[in-house]
Amino acid sequence: MKRSLIALFLLVTGVVSVGIVTTSVEAHTRTVKVKVSKSGFSPSSIDIEAGHKLNLVFNRANDKNCGSTVVFASRGIRKTLPVGKDVVVSIIPNESGQISFACGMGMYKGSIVVSEG
Ligand SMILES: [Cu+2]
Numbered sequence: 132m133k134r135s136l137i138a139l140f141l142l143v144t145g146v147v148s149v150g151i152v153t154t155s156v157e158a159h160t161r162t163v164k165v166k167v168s169k170s171g172f173s174p175s176s177i178d179i180e181a182g183h184k185l186n187l188v189f190n191r192a193n194d195k196n197c198g199s200t201v202v203f204a205s206r207g208i209r210k211t212l213p214v215g216k217d218v219v220v221s222i223i224p225n226e227s228g229q230i231s232f233a234c235g236m237g238m239y240k241g242s243i244v245v246s247e248g
Contacts, residue, residue: 159184161186165177168192171238179244181227182223187219187220189201190217196239197234
């Protein structure tokens with residue numbers, strides 16, 4: 132009986148602490164839609180605090196632009212952008228500074244500006 136109570140206690144505290152972690156990450160999540168068109172990325176500059184999660188939702192407006200790929204060179208991320216489809220890139224920057232992204236040919240440029248959390 133005692134043993135099962137202890138087990139139950141551990142289970143409950145475990146669930147609660149996982150719940151807190153999940154909540155704090157979600158509370159610090161920023162989602163930004165980024166349109167890709169012949170004028171490049173819009174917006175092309177996105178602010179975020181270090182330690183917060185950023186979801187960039189890329190949507191390529193049409194095929195009259197060369198934004199068929201988005202590349203985050205410093206993070207080793209490369210994603211294809213099909214016309215009209217949302218493509219999410221999630222990043223949790225751990226220090227302040229800039230994270231650049233570009234189209235596959237480096238013509239369209241954008242940056243994530245990370246401030247100290
Ligand atoms: Cu390009």
